[in-house]
Ligand SMILES: NC(=O)C1=CN([C@@H]2O[C@H](COP(=O)(O)OP(=O)(O)OC[C@H]3O[C@@H](n4cnc5c(N)ncnc54)[C@H](OP(=O)(O)O)[C@@H]3O)[C@@H](O)[C@H]2O)C=CC1
């Protein structure tokens with residue numbers, strides 16, 4: 001299978017690197033494009049062994065599966081550039097924030113096979129979490145193709161499209177929240193006397209271990225939390241501080257705010273005069 005990325009930025013590179021590291025796709029079967037001004041991203045792709053180009057249409061010509069990995073504001077322009085090169089044999093996978101399948105379909109030739117995916121950057125270490133929703137012209141087997149691709153870089157699940165904005169608020173944006181949690185825990189460790197590099201490692205392993213316990217034991221996180229807190233012990237004192245600061249409430253607010261931002265971005269990122277050309 002030949003994979004193309006239109007947009008060679010952070011998320012495209014995370015997916016490409018994860019795919020290559022999985023051993024299932026080789027770098028020479030991946031091509032990425034970016035505008036001429038963007039030499040840095042393309043140089044990074046070249047150093048991974050990917051084919052690169054400044055022409056978006058070339059990505060389409062050389063790929064079976066084409067990831068639209070550009071910011072939402074660029075989707076409409078990119079769609080108009082690739083539309084003439086698209087055929088019904090291509091699968092177009094959009095990872096753009098907020099942009100609905102209906103809107104992407106309306107920018108491409110009729111019956112274009114479109115999938116909307118919300119991945120996340122831990123795909124780079126094959127610990128990603130992606131959700132995807134299928135477009136109206138997708139064929140039998142397309143969902144399996146997407147699931148197979150995404151599950152080589154982590155967890156992948158098909159959802160109704162209405163859930164993609166909430167997924168964006170949680171797992172799409174979530175790594176940024178968790179990096180801040182690691183940074184904050186590490187700052188705490190440094191404050192009480194740990195060396196910085198050790199504090200960062202301990203914080204990261206703590207998140208990794210907690211996440212693995214949730215996934216591998218199937219036990220509810222509240223029970224796992226209770227199991228750490230001895231009566232009158234240290235953890236409940238720490239927890240009291242976190243809840244005094246409204247930890248769970250602030251996390252809920254964060255997911256909701258990011259979800260709403262995704263919805264609002266989709267509303268305004270595309271021009272009103274959607275094109276709909278014949279294939
Ligand atoms: N980063 C993340 O964690 C995640 C991002 N996403 C989504 O993925 C998409 C890309 O995000 P991200 O990788 O972070 O962004 P980046 O800015 O890192 O990458 C976007 C890339 O698209 C290029 N680009 C801009 N215009 C065009 C064009 N006309 N044709 C081809 N390429 C173009 C940019 O070039 P230049 O820099 O020169 O403009 C850049 O290389 C966004 O829609 C984002 O919402 C989804 C999930 C997670």
Ligand SMILES: O=C(O)[C@@H]1CCC=N1
Nearest residue numbers: 097168171172173174
């Ligand atoms: O913040 C963003 O725009 C993208 C979408 C999800 C994660 N990053």
